[in-house]
Amino acid sequence: MKEPKIIVVGGGLAGLMATIRVAESGVPVQLFSIVPVKRSHSVCAQGGINAAKNLKGEGDSTWIHFDDTIYGGDFIANQPIVKSMCEAAPAIIDLLDRMGVMFNRTPEGLLDFRRFGGTLYHRTAFAGATTGQQLLYALDEQVRRFESEDKVQKFEGWTFLSAVLDENRICRGIxxxxxxxxxxxxxxxxxxxxxxxxxxxxxxxxxxxVVCTGTAQSALFQQGAYYANGEFIQVHPTAIPGEDKCRLMSESLRGEGGRVWVPRNAGDTRPARSIPEKERFYFLEEWYPKYGNLVPRDVATRAIYKVVFEEKLSLAGMNAVYLDLTHLPREMLDRKLEGVLEIYQKFVGPDPREEPMKVFPAMHYTMGGLWIDNERQATNIPGIFTAGECEYQYHGANRLGANSLVSCIYGGMVAGPAAVKYARNLEKGCDATPESVFYAEASRQREANDSLLNQQGFENPITIWKELGAWMTEHVTVVRVNANLQKTLAKLDELDDRFSRVNLADRTQWSNQTLQFTRELGNMLILARVITLGALARNETRGAHFKPEFPERDDKNWLKTTKASYNGGKIKLEYEPVDISLLPPRSRKY
Amino acid sequence: MMADKTFILRIKRQAAPQERVVWEEFEIRYRPHLNIITCLRDIAEKPITRAGDGTTPISYDANCLEEICGACAMLINGYPRQACSALVDNLEKPIRLEPLTKFPLIRDLQVDRSIMFENLKRMKCWVPIDGTYAIGPGPRMSPEQQQIGYPMARCITCGNCLEICPKVNDHTQFVGAAIINQVRLFNMHPTGNMHARERLEAMMGPGGIQDCDNAMNCVKVCPKSIPLTESNNEINRQVLKHAVWDWLNFSEGPTERDEEWKRLGIQK
Incomplete structure (x- = not known):
C-alpha cells in the first residue's frame, strides 16, 4: 500500500497532539477545524495540568494520581487506561516545557505546582491562570512548523458533516x-x-x-458509533452566570487559598467585607474538613445547591455564593491568577482582590463521549479514532480539575500512532474505495442542506435552542428526578417536531451561519436524548449523577458503562462491565 | 406596564465582498450586563430591522466569549475590540458595528485574518524541538524570565493592533506588532533562540520591523495589555545588532567565523 492518508478533525489540544504524532511519524495529515485552530476551546482551560512530579517533597506518585482520579470518578472508569495516563503525565509536562510553555517557576527555575480539587498534593503545573491557552499555543506552534514543511495541511473554516463509510461500514474518509x-x-x-x-x-x-456543540459526535453516533456514559455531566461549582455564556472562575482560585462562603443570616444585605468572620458560613470547610474548598467539583456543586436552595442562604437578590480572595496577597494573585481575575473585572466590574466574587455552578464538561476501546482510542467503527473530551474514557463519573488537559494530550499521543498503525495494516486503503461511495455521501449531505434551506415553517432555530438549553439545564444537570427526566424526553419530542418546521432566515450560499447552526442544532437534539435516556435509566447516585430518589451508589446493579447506539431513529442502551482490576471500589467520602 | 427599555444598534453589512455596503439599524431590548454577542444573537432570533423589514442574521466570528480566543474582534463605535467583552452598559448609543478594515471581508462583521497565521509561519514562531519522545525536562528558566515571557505569550491574534496601525495598509506588507512580539518571545526562549538569526533576517526583510513608524497605537488597543512597545524596541535592537554584526564580519569576503560555520555545515 502507498503512504496512508490520515485526517484529524478538531484542532484543540487533543487534535493538535494527534496531528503532531502522525506528522512526526512521516505520514501527512489533513487537519480540519471550524475555527482557526489557535481559537479552539482549549484556550479556556485556566488552572493547570496534573502530573505527579512530586517536586514538593510530599511523596506524591503516579499511583496516587491514579487513585485520586479513579476515586474522584466514583470507580466507573476503566482502570488500566487511566493508570497509563497518570504514568505518562510527568513526561507530558516535560514535553510541553521543552516546547516553550511559560509555566510558572520556583526560585530554582523548576516548574511550580499548585493544589487542585480532589487531591491533597501539589500536582498541578500552571502558566498563570491561562494554562489551556499556553498549552494550545505551544502545540499550535509545533503544528505550524510541520505545516511549513508541508507535512500538515490545514482546513480551517470547515465543518465536519459525516464520515464516509463503505459497504462494510469501514471509514474511508469524511x-x-x-x-x-x-x-x-x-x-x-x-x-x-x-x-x-x-x-x-x-x-x-x-x-x-460556541463551537462545543457535539455535532460531530452526534453525526458519528447516528452513523453507528457507540456513545458511552452520556449521563455524566460535570457542573463546575464556580462560574459567573451570564446570558450568552457562564464564565468559568477557575478551581485554581481555591487551590491558591480562595474560600467559599455565604452570610449566615439569610437576606443579609451588608457589603461582603463588612460581614464579620463569625457571621460567615464557610460551608465547604465546615462540611468537608479534610479537603475543604478543594472537594471535587460534583461535591462542591451539590453543596452550593444545598446552601442556596435548601438552606435558602443565597446572596441577597441572586442565586450565588461568595468566592473570596480578598485575604490573599495581591502580588501572588497577580502572578498566578491574573487571567481569571481579569475576566471577572471585565465582565462583572468589581476587582476580586478587593471584593469577594459572586459565583454559581454552571455546566462545564462531559465525562461521557464516543465509546473507544481500552488501548488504541479506537471507536467501534473501523478507521475512526478519537481523543479528548469527545470520548468517554479517563474521568469516570466526575473529572478532577486539571485532568482534562492531560487526558487530551495523552489521548492524542495514543490516537496518532494507533491511527497510523491501523492505516498501514489495511489491505485495501481508501484509494481502492469506489468513487460512488464518496459521491453518495456528498449527495446525501447536499440534500440535507437543500432540505433545510427549502423548508417552510415558522420555527426559529435560536428559540428551539434556548428551550433545549433551559430544559436540559434544569432537569439533566445537578439534580435528576425520574419524573422530570420523563418530561424532558417529552419536551425533546416536541422540539424535534418543531425542528422539522424550522425556517431559515438566511437561504444564501455564502457564509451562511444560520444553516451551519441549524445543522448543529439537529445533532444536539439527538445527543440531548442520549444524555437524558442514560440519566433516566441509571437509578443510582454516582459522581456527578445525583438522583435524590436513589441517593446511594449501587455497584451491584450499576457498576457498568452505558453504551448508547442508534438504529433507524431509535436509541438503544446497553451496558458493559468496567475494568476494576487494579483498585477495588470503596465508598467515596471526602 | 412600562415598555422595555431599548437601544439602537447600527450595523455595516455586506452580503459578500463584491456586494454593496448597506447599513441596518436594529432595536434591541436592554438587559443589564448585555454584551454585543448577545445583541447579535437577539437579531439572529428575530432578524427584523428597526424599520420593520425582514433581513438575514448577521454573520460574525465568535467562539470563547471570554476574550481569550481572539475570534470576535470588530470595530465597535469605530474602535477595534472584542465583541464579547464589549458591554452595552459602557458603550455610547447608538452603537455602531463594523468589520475590521485591514483584512479581507468575508461577510458582514466577518473578516479573514489568516495572514497573521501565515506571518507566524514565515517568522518561524516556534521552539524547534527534536521530537515528542520522552527525552527529559526543558531548559531551566528563572521566575523573572517567566514573568517577562508569559505576558508576551498571551497574544490572542485578534488583529486589533494591525487594525489600528497606520503602517498596515495596501502599500506595505508590515506584519504588525503581534508578530514582532512573537519574534521577541521565541528569541528569548533558550531553545527558541536557536532560530533567532533566521527570525531577525525575516524581520529585516519586506514587511519587517523597519516598517514600524512608532505610532504606538498598537499598545493602546491590545486587549491583553501586552508590552508591545517594549517588544518593538527589543526587536529593533536585536535587528540593529544583527545587521552591524553582519556588516562588520561578513561584508568583505569570508571571515574566520564564516569558514567555521561552513565547516559545521551551517548556511549563512
Missing part, C-alpha cells in the same frame, strides 16, 4: 463543508481521528465555547 463557500466535499482517508471536544451548547448557558 464529508465536510466549507463555511465560507458552503461547498460540500468528501476527503478520502484511511483513518480519521476525531478530537471535536465538548457538548456544552446542548445546555446553552455553560462555560463552553
Amino acid at each position: 464529508c465536510a463543508m466549507d463555511l465560507k463557500t458552503m461547498e460540500v466535499r468528501t476527503f478520502p482517508a484511511d483513518a480519521v481521528i476525531f478530537c471535536t471536544g465538548g457538548i456544552g451548547a446542548i445546555f446553552r448557558q455553560t462555560t463552553n465555547s
